[in-house]
Structure formats: C-alpha cells, structure tokens
Amino acid sequence: MDLSIAIRNGNGKPRYQALADELRAEILRGDYPDPAQFPTESILCARYGVSRFTVREALRSLQSEGLIQRRRGSGTVVQPAAARGGALHQPLSNVGEILQYARDSSYVFEPMGTTPLPRKLSVHIGDASGGRWHHFRGLRTRQGEQGPIALTDTYIHPDLAAAARQIRPNEDPVFRQLERLAGLRIARITQDIQAVSASAPVAAALDVPRRSPCLRILRCFVDPSDRIFEISASHHPGDRFAYAMHIEADK
C-alpha cells in the first residue's frame, strides 16, 4: 500500500537530504494543516525504510530552517507560517536557502565589465592583488512592493574571468552559474551586516531619499580551499527590508 517513492541513493544525493527535500515540500505545500499531525521519527523510519539516523539528520535540517519544532516527550510540530516571519523577511540558515530566497521575488542583473575591487571590499578581505574583477549589478524586486528591495554588486575573482564571461543574466544566481561554469564547489559564505547611509547612486537605484538608512550585506563566497571567488555587496532599503533569523537554544 505504500506508494511513497522509496528514499534511494541512486542520484548521488544522501538519503537524509532527499528525505528532507520530500518533507520540506510537504510542509510548504500545506500538507499539515494540523501542526501536530507531523509524523514521529519511528513512523518516518518505517515509511521510508531508513534508519533513525537518517530521519534525524533530515529533521535536523528542517529544524534549522525553522520549519519544525521538536520537543522530547511531546513530538514534532510544523511551525505555522505566521511564526516564520512576515512579509518582507528573509530567513536564511544555509546556502540552499539563499538560493531559494528567490521564491517570491525576482532578480535581474547585467554585466558591468571588469574593475579593480572597490577599496572598501579589498580592505575588508585583505586583497592586495589589484587584479580586475568581473562586475555585475542587479536589482531584486518583490511583487506588491513599490520599489526594489535590493541593489546588488557582484564581483568575480580575476582567476575566473573565463567563466565570468559566460555568465548570463536572468538565469540562476551568479554563484550557481559559477559553480557550473568553473567546476567549483562553494564551501561556505561569510556575511557582514551593517547599517549605512544611502549614497547618491544607491539611493537612485533603490528609489529612496539620499542618506536614508540602508542595510548593507557583504557576502564572501568561499571554496573548499578557502579561496574567495565571489564577493557581493547588497544594499536594502531600511523601511522595506528586514533580515529575519532564528537561533536554537543549546540543549
């Protein structure tokens, strides 16, 4: 009677990740109108024919994304969408979500040629190579908003110039295209959040008054060898954007 597609390992994806994807889709689809009706670990083990380890790894992902909450003795409940943040929020807990965050917003960008890394950024990462980085500039908009929610400047390391030239606007995010074109993997992202005043060009692009407060997010994309291959600087209008996150307690 069990028609569920068994969680296999054929595609190369770990089982716990495939299981997490499956359960995440169910939750976002609204399959659990009653939050307490989420299956227990033992049920998931039986239903998908995997060990408890695999189930727990999958649920750990969902918990870190804020989709479920777990309590010893009681069980697992899905977190109501209302508690997951309001309209202008961007909850992020892993690289996958940075991609997925494009869900209900759209991003268009265009190539700006090559340039030395702006001084603020080169100081920030301690880069003194002085090479020319490929530069892209983009705007993120959200339906129902009266203006863009982000202006993003993206810089690609000089060593990846060949791949950078093949990047096409309006498809995947820049770092995903880079992964594919240059055959590299992203290991982690470091992020720096600061409040700044809108400079004239930023204010114009975001359609906000000059000097109005902006959230600036500096991201460094790092490969497994600790090389920074991409840097992005995003400016978000203070009144149209909030960065939401949740932090689990130590047990």
Add this chain to the structure above:
Amino acid sequence: MDLSIAIRNGNGKPRYQALADELRAEILRGDYPDPAQFPTESILCARYGVSRFTVREALRSLQSEGLIQRRRGSGTVVQPAAARGGALHQPLSNVGEILQYARDSSYVFEPMGTTPLPRKLSVHIGDASGGRWHHFRGLRTRQGEQGPIALTDTYIHPDLAAAARQIRPNEDPVFRQLERLAGLRIARITQDIQAVSASAPVAAALDVPRRSPCLRILRCFVDPSDRIFEISASHHPGDRFAYAMHIEADK
C-alpha cells in the same frame, strides 16, 4: 599516560557537549598554533574514550561556531582568528554565543519601571493584551571604542513581573537571570535585523548624529511552549558595529 579528565556524564551534561567545551577552550586558549594540527576523529575517540557519534556531535558544534573547518580526505583545521572576523564583529550561531558575546565588551543596564509594550513591538509580535511589561535599558561598550556600540531596551512579559522585580543590573544578561528566577527554559530566539534612522533619544544615548543609520536588532525570547517571555530592541551605530555570520554549504 593519558591524564585527560575522561568525558563523563555525571554532571548531567551530555558527553558531546562536555567534549565541545573542552575543545573550544583549547582552541580559544591558542593550543593549536598550527591550524592543521587539530586531532582527527579517531584520535579524539581514543583519547576521550567516546564513540565517533559523540566526537562528531562535538565537532559539529565547533564548526557551527566557525571555530573549525572540516574537509573529507584532508582533515580538520582550526579557523585562524583572523578569518573569524575583525574588531567590531559579533558572530552568533547559537544562544550560548549570545551570552558569550559579552566577552570583550561590558553591558550595564538599569530598571525603568513598567510600561505597555511600545506599539512597534506589540504589532511585531501580535500582542494585544495591553499588560504592563517590565522595562530595562542598557548600554554596551567596548574597550577602545569612542562610544557605546549598543543601546538596548528589554521588556519582560507581565506574567513574569515577580521575577522581573528581582532582576539585578550588572550581573548576568536579563534572560539568564529570568531563567533562574522564574524557573523557565529558553527554547529559541527569533531575530529581526533592520536599518533605521537614529531617533533623538537613540542618537543621544549612542553619541551619534540624529538620523544617522543604525542597525536595529529585535529579539524575541521564546520558551518551549512558544510563549514570548522577553523582547529586546537593540540599536547599534552603523559605523561602529557590524553583525558577522557564516553559513555552511549544503553538502
């Protein structure tokens, strides 16, 4: 010859957490001048007489705190302090770190009596009870800075008024004192980061010009039953404070 205090379970603390505490102390103490000299999983298993599960749980904590990086095939290396963020940074990945973040800064606060929750906050959490919350106000300063790095307003839920009256300034953070005084546990924190203009009182307290950009962090402290028992609103001067974080890649 092994004089290491065995990782026990007597104190009630899980073994993996005791191990993480031990290794974290070693790293912060500078016991690994050569970052690559960090022990492998099998060495840690043998040295502390625990299973690989326990070791990996401990290392998972340290990795989420950005203290170590791990690579299949190569090994585990401690993350050089330089790569963990510069002077004004506050890296946070769990509740423990929010406490620990007091490391090289000092925080003083004073009671401000009781007040209805400010409208901005009550709207944010959807609270319409209208009760009077205990209010504390504090300043965080950092040695070597020419001004405070945070102005924090903390509000305690009316139900905890009895405990709130016993809170003493200049000791533990408010939420730690609440845990002790009211016998509650904190399950998680939700956080909202936004850029705002300094209002007159905020500007005066932070010693910055009026309307200068500020990072505002709204925190809701939630108990295991999903009740918000504390809310805090922190304002950080844009030019003296950055919020740093790191995000691991999906495997």
Add this chain to the structure above:
DNA sequence: TAGTGGTCTAGACCACATT
C-alpha cells in the same frame, strides 16, 4: 594506498511529556 571525514545501520538507554 592509507587515512580522512561523510553517510548509514541496528541496536540501546535515557529524560521527558502525556495518558
């Protein structure tokens, strides 16, 4: 090829919440 960390199994005992 040897050794690393990543995934996975099948068990076990426990603290805790609910019945």
Add this chain to the structure above:
DNA sequence: ATGTGGTCTAGACCACTAA
C-alpha cells in the same frame, strides 16, 4: 505506562585527499 525525541555505542561502507 506508553511513546516521544535526545544521547550514545559499535560497527560498516563510501567519497575524497594526499602521499
């Protein structure tokens, strides 16, 4: 008393890196 999720063991196989 039952069942939940949290901790922990002892194995195993694998993908990957480095020598």
